[in-house]
Amino acid sequence: MRIQDVVASAVRNSFRNKLRTTLTVIAIFIGAFTLTITSAIGTGVSDYIDTQVTAIGTPGIFTISKATTPGIVSTGPATYDPNAAVSSGGSVIGPNGPTGLNGSLPALSKEDLATIGAVPGITAVNPLIAVTADYIQYANNGTYKLRVNTNAAISKASLAAGAQLDNSTADYQLLIPNTYLENLGYTDAVSAAGSVVTIGIKDYQRVAHTVTATVVGVQNDTLLGSGAELNTALLNELDSIQNSGKPATTAEGYSAATANFDPALSATDVQVLQKTLADSGYSAKTVADQIGTFQAVIDGIVGVLNAFAGIALLAAGFGIINTLLMSVQERTREIGLMKAMGMGSGAIYALFSLEAVFIGFLGSAIGALVAIGIGTPLSSFLSTTVLSGLPGLNILQFAPASIATIMGIVMFIAFVAGTLPASKAARQNPIEALRYE
Amino acid sequence: MAHVNLILEAQDIAKSYGQGSSKFDALSGVSLAVTAGESIAIIGKSGSGKSTLMHLLALLDEPDGGHLLVHGKDAVTFKKNELNRFRNEDFGFVFQQFFLIPNATVLDNVMLPLTIAGVGARERRERGMAALEQLELADKAKSKAINLSGGQKQRVVIARALVNNPKVIFADEPTGNLDSATGLVVEDILFKLNREKGITLIIVTHDADLAARCDRQIFMRDGREETTGTAK
Ligand SMILES: Nc1ncnc2c1ncn2[C@@H]1O[C@H](COP(=O)(O)OP(=O)(O)OP(=O)(O)O)[C@@H](O)[C@H]1O
Ligand SMILES: [Mg+2]
Numbered sequence: 001m002r003i004q005d006v007v008a009s010a011v012r013n014s015f016r017n018k019l020r021t022t023l024t025v026i027a028i029f030i031g032a033f034t035l036t037i038t039s040a041i042g043t044g045v046s047d048y049i050d051t052q053v054t055a056i057g058t059p060g061i062f063t064i065s066k067a068t069t070p071g072i073v074s075t076g077p078a079t080y081d082p083n084a085a086v087s088s089g090g091s092v093i094g095p096n097g098p099t100g101l102n103g104s105l106p107a108l109s110k111e112d113l114a115t116i117g118a119v120p121g122i123t124a125v126n127p128l129i130a131v132t133a134d135y136i137q138y139a140n141n142g143t144y145k146l147r148v149n150t151n152a153a154i155s156k157a158s159l160a161a162g163a164q165l166d167n168s169t170a171d172y173q174l175l176i177p178n179t180y181l182e183n184l185g186y187t188d189a190v191s192a193a194g195s196v197v198t199i200g201i202k203d204y205q206r207v208a209h210t211v212t213a214t215v216v217g218v219q220n221d222t223l224l225g226s227g228a229e230l231n232t233a234l235l236n237e238l239d240s241i242q243n244s245g246k247p248a249t250t251a252e253g254y255s256a257a258t259a260n261f262d263p264a265l266s267a268t269d270v271q272v273l274q275k276t277l278a279d280s281g282y283s284a285k286t287v288a289d290q291i292g293t294f295q296a297v298i299d300g301i302v303g304v305l306n307a308f309a310g311i312a313l314l315a316a317g318f319g320i321i322n323t324l325l326m327s328v329q330e331r332t333r334e335i336g337l338m339k340a341m342g343m344g345s346g347a348i349y350a351l352f353s354l355e356a357v358f359i360g361f362l363g364s365a366i367g368a369l370v371a372i373g374i375g376t377p378l379s380s381f382l383s384t385t386v387l388s389g390l391p392g393l394n395i396l397q398f399a400p401a402s403i404a405t406i407m408g409i410v411m412f413i414a415f416v417a418g419t420l421p422a423s424k425a426a427r428q429n430p431i432e433a434l435r436y437e
Numbered sequence: 438m439a440h441v442n443l444i445l446e447a448q449d450i451a452k453s454y455g456q457g458s459s460k461f462d463a464l465s466g467v468s469l470a471v472t473a474g475e476s477i478a479i480i481g482k483s484g485s486g487k488s489t490l491m492h493l494l495a496l497l498d499e500p501d502g503g504h505l506l507v508h509g510k511d512a513v514t515f516k517k518n519e520l521n522r523f524r525n526e527d528f529g530f531v532f533q534q535f536f537l538i539p540n541a542t543v544l545d546n547v548m549l550p551l552t553i554a555g556v557g558a559r560e561r562r563e564r565g566m567a568a569l570e571q572l573e574l575a576d577k578a579k580s581k582a583i584n585l586s587g588g589q590k591q592r593v594v595i596a597r598a599l600v601n602n603p604k605v606i607f608a609d610e611p612t613g614n615l616d617s618a619t620g621l622v623v624e625d626i627l628f629k630l631n632r633e634k635g636i637t638l639i640i641v642t643h644d645a646d647l648a649a650r651c652d653r654q655i656f657m658r659d660g661r662e663e664t665t666g667t668a669k
Binding site for chain 1: 492495497498517518521522523524525526530532536538540549550552553554555557558
């Protein structure tokens, strides 16, 4: 039998019992649809993360914090040490920040900073200053809560308008997130760049102060958290206001620090440096590492969804076995007839296994097409609504290669499922099949 | 008789079904030589082993005892695909029941041996239509096999049996489930093929009249050949 004839009959045979084939195809469809969607999420997110790392990542800088002792939950709380430093300023760094730092984590003391600075390869260490401002006001448009993003020191801003912060100037500068524009009373991002705003802050004795600063630019939200970013001059000014009137006895501590190293260092050298710091009890992370933690979370979610899709496909595999066994049963005489007429066992086997593969192809192709059909508009809808704060994120990206891979996997599963019925058909004895009952 | 004309030769072949106490000898020692161009009737009571003998001669099954020679060579020396090719190219089959694929068209059913042989679509179609024309069924080519009458179905089956220009046609009760008038038409077609194309006929039948039209008759009883010769 010619290959094209085998394929054509396999296709025709699969349409013989339409209801049964449809039901099996639905089971495969569910699995293939889910896999296509999850792989699109995976592609969309890693694509976004890659562009984020290149767009905002600053090479040659670590965020350093005290390494948290693992096993806190199982071993219970550690002994209280009254001399241990806690992070100062009463602030919580980057409320939604990836570092997950908060006031209760062990803080870095001045000695820690010195130790880090002494590590070969580290060129500079600076504590991360965390300030808690009360409000921000533009013209007379009312006061709004101001959240300060401490990641300014380790990343470039993804600008919607204006310029980057200048950390060498004595002028007070800040970047505001584009989500602030409307409330503050700007018409658009371009009009905000260059405007002057008032920042309200209280000192240690709860006395209110104001500082005026220039908005040099407007930035998009990134994975490193939202909030305004301040230049060094403004940050230092706010910090000094915040700490004025503070009793001298309070132990100095910082929740985190930044450490500079040679930006030309190779990836393995950076890892060696991170290892050295880790051995001394410090966790050192590059921007890429921090953004990478999102990838890990998304990978986890995608993995769970893939597992569900896998279960659906496994069930679908049994559906295929069942469908084809029934079909072999029904076509016993036809198989006997074809064998009597000289059709070889191999061709019979191919006929049924191709039918299985075709059912797999149908299910996966429809699954992928529907996933693309639903996913593409959904993705653009999400980027203009829920995910509008993260420009450039297309949560669902359908890569032809991964769709082809998924279809290949599904068809392979179908092929494996078809093995049992196909070999049953191939082994059939023509005489038995042709005996009249 | 020239040896070259000997197509098939059964030497004391036996076949039994089942095992142990339920073992049943369907065929116990039958010898038969089939010469090209002759027509042979295998006749006997139900259960006497006629179909079993025909299946063995048609290389659909292997005998448990004795030898079956194909063109003078023992069938067991042939490879599986060689036997498949014999059946596909040299044999035509008319089984006791129609065995048509019900939802396929008449033409598709007729072309089946050619499809299995790997003949190209165009040639397959031409030869299929020629076979149907021979049986005056060309107008039914596109109909589904399931929608034909019994006599039409049997003619389709014969068209299918001769589409590959076989050397031998094996027919198991070709008129068994037809009324006598239609049965006669089918018989005439078979004997015309025998006369005009020299196709060897091996016909299993209960019908003494049909058996009498054949060159010779093999009378079967309890798995053995009773006598050979002319019809009673
Ligand atoms: N697969 C089988 N298993 C067990 N017994 C079988 C099998 N095939 C045939 N037989 C037995 O072998 C004997 C011969 O069967 P066969 O089909 O050759 O008879 P037959 O002469 O063709 O009968 P009929 O005229 O009814 O078609 C019967 O008794 C039958 O029961
Ligand atoms: Mg019989």
